[in-house]
Amino acid sequence: MAPIIIVVLFVAVLVIIFWRSVRIVPHSMEDVVERFGKFHRTLSSGFNIVIPGVDQVRERIDRRVQVVSFPPQSAITEDNLAVEVDSAVYIRVVDAYRATYEVANFIQAVEQLTLATLRNVIGGMNLEGTLTSRDQINRELKSVLDEATRDWGIEISRIELKGIEPPSSVQEAMEMQMRADREKRAQLLSAEGEKQAAVLRAEGERSSSVLRAQGSAEAQMLTAKADADAQTLRARGEADAIHMVFKALHTSRVDPDVLAYQYLQKLPEIAKGDANKVWVVPAEMGKALQGVSTAFDRIQNEVVKLPN
Secondary structure, X not given: XXXXXXXXHHHHHHHHHHHHHEEEEOOOEEEEEEEOOEEXXXXXXXXXXXXOOOEEEEEEEEOOOEEEEOOOEEEEOOOOOEEEEEEEEEEEEOOHHHHHHOXXXXXXXXXXXXXXXXXXXXXXXXXXXXXXXXXHHHHHHHHHHHHHHHHHOEEEEEXXXXXXXXXXXXXXXXXHHHHHXXXXXXXXXXXXXXXXXXXXXXXXXXXXXXXXXXXXXXHHHHHHHHHHHHHHHHHHHHHHHHHHHHHHHHHHOOOHHHHHHHHHHHHHHHHOOOOOOOOOOOOOHHHHHHHHHHHHHHHHHHHHHOOO
């Protein structure tokens, strides 16, 4: 019975020793192992064996990128204005040994270094530069932190300024300036619009005046052309009428006696009309009467000569 108990105890001790010898390290983690209080080695992720009572895990280091966010800190700009700066630093441990033995608390060390460097950088810039030069501030911070944390086995992946808040009085002044700028731009746009509208109206009036003048000139030209054409047609008609009368007279062989007789027949028509208050006998009246008398004498002589 006693040997069985001893065997059971021995097996239990072996199981306990084996259990304490096995060290399972998660992925992206490293364990710093000390032997008799001195650094021995680092355990990578996976299955590892240590000596119980001899090897001791000092610290487990996370190799992933860690975001270290700091509470807002006050900083004084070059023009003596206090601003509240809210920042965040992205860090990653690249050397577990240095992160454990070169610095007591690397997160706290990075925080204090970041705040000191941030105050130094902002102290060399005015308020406007601080508000508009975040990329420059990030680059300067990263350059200083990289140089300082290189010996700590830490890599600065990224630095972000989450917010820069100027004093409330400065914010009010900036808001007033922004409102004034917006009103100024609005007035400029309104004035520019009115100017363009006036120019367009003037151009429209000028174009309409030109069109009216062109229309009037064209109408006058058309009227003059129509009058000229009418006069030409009237003259052509009168010429044709004269030509026809002349042709008719030439064809019918009208002698002066007939013309004198026709002239006498037209005289009463000339005297007609309410407007004819005074009748002037033309100078040709005597010649016409003489021609008629001569014609009657000639007719009478011809009649006498006829045989009975």
